[in-house]
Amino acid sequence: DMSWTKSIPQKKSLNCVAVADETFIQADRKLSLVERTGLDREKIRVAAFLPHLPGVEVDLGCRRYASYMGKKFRQHGLDFRIEDATSADNLELMLMGAQVNDKIFGTFVFFPTPFGKTEDYFLRRVRPEKDIEGLTVENTGRMALNIKSVGEGESYEGVVPCTARAILTLLNRHPSIKKMFPQDMTQEGPTVVIFNSSPRIGIPLQSMLMRIGATVALVHRQTHPEVKQHFLEVADIVVTAFPASCEEDLVRNVKPGAVVIDCSAEGNLHPEAAERAAYVSTHDNHLGQITTALALYNTALCALWQRGLHKERGRA
Numbered sequence: 001d002m003s004w005t006k007s008i009p010q011k012k013s014l015n016c017v018a019v020a021d022e023t024f025i026q027a028d029r030k031l032s033l034v035e036r037t038g039l040d041r042e043k044i045r046v047a048a049f050l051p052h053l054p055g056v057e058v059d060l061g062c063r064r065y066a067s068y069m070g071k072k073f074r075q076h077g078l079d080f081r082i083e084d085a086t087s088a089d090n091l092e093l094m095l096m097g098a099q100v101n102d103k104i105f106g107t108f109v110f111f112p113t114p115f116g117k118t119e120d121y122f123l124r125r126v127r128p129e130k131d132i133e134g135l136t137v138e139n140t141g142r143m144a145l146n147i148k149s150v151g152e153g154e155s156y157e158g159v160v161p162c163t164a165r166a167i168l169t170l171l172n173r174h175p176s177i178k179k180m181f182p183q184d185m186t187q188e189g190p191t192v193v194i195f196n197s198s199p200r201i202g203i204p205l206q207s208m209l210m211r212i213g214a215t216v217a218l219v220h221r222q223t224h225p226e227v228k229q230h231f232l233e234v235a236d237i238v239v240t241a242f243p244a245s246c247e248e249d250l251v252r253n254v255k256p257g258a259v260v261i262d263c264s265a266e267g268n269l270h271p272e273a274a275e276r277a278a279y280v281s282t283h284d285n286h287l288g289q290i291t292t293a294l295a296l297y298n299t300a301l302c303a304l305w306q307r308g309l310h311k312e313r314g315r316a
Contacts, residue, residue, distance in 0.1 A: 002267040005282040008274055014261070014281040019173045020289035027293055028076060030300035037307045041077040044303050046106040046132065047098040051085045051113040058084075061265055062110050069108075069292050076296060088115035095125040105306055106132035106299045111200065119199060129305040132298040134161040135199060144207040159298045159305075164205035166290035167239060167261055170281060177259055177279065180236060182213040189213030193231040195251065196220075196241035201263065205239065229253065237261075238277075240268045263287050 031041050050066055052058045058066075066082055073080035085091035091113065098104045107130050111119050119135070128138035139159045146158060171177050180190040192209050196202035197220040206216045217231050232238065232251065237259045240251045243266055252270040254260055260277040262269045267283040274280045281287060 002283070004271045004274075005267070005269075005284055008280060008282065012274070012277070012280055013285065014170055014174060014279055016170060016281060016286040016290055019170055020286065020293050022173070023169060023290055023293035023297065024072070024076070027297040027300060030297055030304075031076065031078075034300055034303045034307070037304070039303060039307060042079060043103070044077075044105045044299065045079040045081065045103050046073060046108060046299060047094070047101075047104050048080065048082045048108040048110065049085045049091055049094060050082060050110050051091055051115065053114050054086045056114070058110075065288055065292075066110055068288070069295065072292050073296060073299075078296075078299065085113075088113070088117050088121075091115070091122060092125055095122060099125065099127045099130060104130065105303045106130055108132055108295065128159070129302055129309060131159055132162075132295050132302055133200075134159040134165070134204075134298055140199070140204055140207075143204065144211070159301055160208075160294070161200055161204040162291045162294045162298065163201050163241075163263065163287075164208060165294050166287055167201075167205055167263065168208050169290055169294070170261065170287065171237070171259070174279065177237075180259075187213070189215060190236035191234055192216045192237040192239070193235040194218050194239045194241070195268070196239070198241075201239075201241045238273075240264055243268060261287070 034044065035041055048066065048069070050058050050062065070080045070082055083094060085094060091109070095107060098107045107126055109122060113122065123136050126136055128136045131139055134140065134143070140161065142158045143160045182189045192214045194202045194205055194216065197218045202218050206218055209216045219228050219231060232254050235255055235258060238251060238254050239261045241263045243264055249268070250270040251260070251268055251273050254273045254276050256276050257278045258276065259279045260269065260273055261281045262283045264283050269282060274282070
């Protein structure tokens with residue numbers, strides 16, 4: 001029962017909706033730069049894919065997120081199209097087709113896939129300049145090697161994993177949280193624990209936070225319970241992003257005054273964690289709206305990237 005999240009005091013709850021609104025404005029400004037290159041935004045097509053087995057309904061939460069994402073992209077003038085992928089071969093062929101279609105400027109897969117193949121298997125079919133999720137090896141590598149300060153982390157003009165950057169953006173918008181991060185090499189940074197080791201959230205978020213001065217630990221299913229508890233007791237910032245299979249899995253004994261962000265689908269926080277935390281963002285706090293805004297921003301970056309490549313090929 002996660003109904004307790006509705007009673008969190010407003011002063012303690014991080015405002016994802018306000019941050020998303022700001023990020024959509026930034027994305028719109030970047031799209032205006034694309035239009036200055038001579039490309040109308042209604043000609044910016046995004047191909048999104050919903051993987052599921054034949055005869056099996058797509059997860060309701062995933063379907064809802066896909067619908068919201070399509071709605072927001074279209075509101076900002078883009079041509080956003082969603083297709084169902086019912087097999088690994090089907091998804092692979094559609095991805096490969098999108099990469100050679102000059103009318104498609106971005107691709108997005110609503111992971112995970114139920115086809116017995118890794119995310120990386122499909123991402124290897126995606127060109128980095130059409131990767132609006134920011135999950136290809138090329139884009140995550142550029143991100144990891146370039147962000148060096150909290151300011152640069154916010155202004156870095158590369159295609160960055162959307163959910164991981166959404167968390168960083170949320171932290172960066174709150175002045176007292178932003179002050180936790182060092183402004184120069186003489187200051188100490190915060191301790192962060194991330195309950196997720198996926199290439200979508202845990203790994204890129206760890207890299208981004210380490211690059212701006214945080215000490216970051218990843219917790220996964222094989223982490224010893226005593227080690228997990230130790231990290232919770234010392235972490236200034238806690239991010240949880242995997243589901244709880246039972247009540248014992250819920251994140252509970254956080255450090256008093258910690259910042260706690262839950263971006264799991266069903267909720268992975270015990271009410272006591274919210275009581276002990278200074279600031280909290282629960283699973284139903286609309287972090288996905290920031291993620292969508294950043295996907296839109298990434299689409300603008302990808303369009304600019306491809307327009308640049310097109311000019312280079314023209315000169316050649």
